[in-house]
Amino acid sequence: MLTLYSYPPLFGVADNNGYGLKVFAFLKLAGVPFVHEHLFDASAAPRGQLPYVTEDGETIGDSDTIIAHLTRKHGVTIDAALWSEQRRTNLLVTRMLDDLYWVMSYSRWKDDRFYPQFRDAFMAQHPQLDAAGLDKARDYNAQRYYYQGIGRYTPDQAYARGLADLEVLAELVPTEGYVHGPAPTSIDAGLYGFIANIHFYPIQTPLKAFVSAHPNLVRHCEAIHSAVSG
Structure with missing residues (x-):
């Protein structure tokens, strides 16, 4: 199962950091199932930064790299028609x-x-x-x-x-x-x-x-x- 690790929620949004919330929203809009785990300490994350995802033994950090990876792996099409x-x-x-x-x-x-x-x-x-x-x-x-x-x-x-x-x-x-x-x-x-x-x-x-x-x-x-x- 795909797992998203990001900072905790605050003020009614799923992540109080823009990058983690961006990946969260992308996954929801793309319809890709995932588990969301919240962390306060990013020291064990790739490059010491959140968010990151794990799936099938692979760990991917950086919000843009995550989105590109998920688009390829899961065949996400929400950007397919863009010129x-x-x-x-x-x-x-x-x-x-x-x-x-x-x-x-x-x-x-x-x-x-x-x-x-x-x-x-x-x-x-x-x-x-x-x-x-x-x-x-x-x-x-x-x-x-x-x-x-x-x-x-x-x-x-x-x-x-x-x-x-x-x-x-x-x-x-x-x-x-x-x-x-x-x-x-x-x-x-x-x-x-x-x-x-x-x-x-x-x-x-x-x-x-x-x-x-x-x-x-x-x-x-x-x-x-x-x-x-x-």
Whole structure:
């Protein structure tokens, strides 16, 4: 049986990390059966990163590599009708979501205005965690942000990057249907992974305010959420 290993749920979504939620949504939209296991510690994962999947004695990490592998192995067809221009758009959007990831993470772990609310919500849903452990994770993430670069920005500078990414997504996502037509494809799963972790996030960060002000992003997110939940 295919098993997806990813971070735990939070705020009503199946994974509080955009990459794991992206793979989760892809599997659901593609109709591939799987077992979902949640981890707090990624140290044993490939490259020390979640998500990863195991199947038939094989372990695959990295969300894009996972999706490509599953598409081949399980004959997934949700992207089969896309033409080359649409596939190029998918690659560009996927790379931009990598940028948005850092700003989203910054808003939870780095920004002093929002971290206490995030920490308390995480402990409320996962009581096996404590403030000391989450503060240690915060210190670890601060090092990641510094070496990646986002940690050297002021909050306003960091959010300006994320809001610029969201502005592009708001222009890409249609008011009806999905990015490439009436049926969702893998890029919709990718968008959901990140937008859901903003939209369903009850703490009023600048990213949350932007998404809430754009009905097309909210509609798209809630449509995918309905399709993959339950």
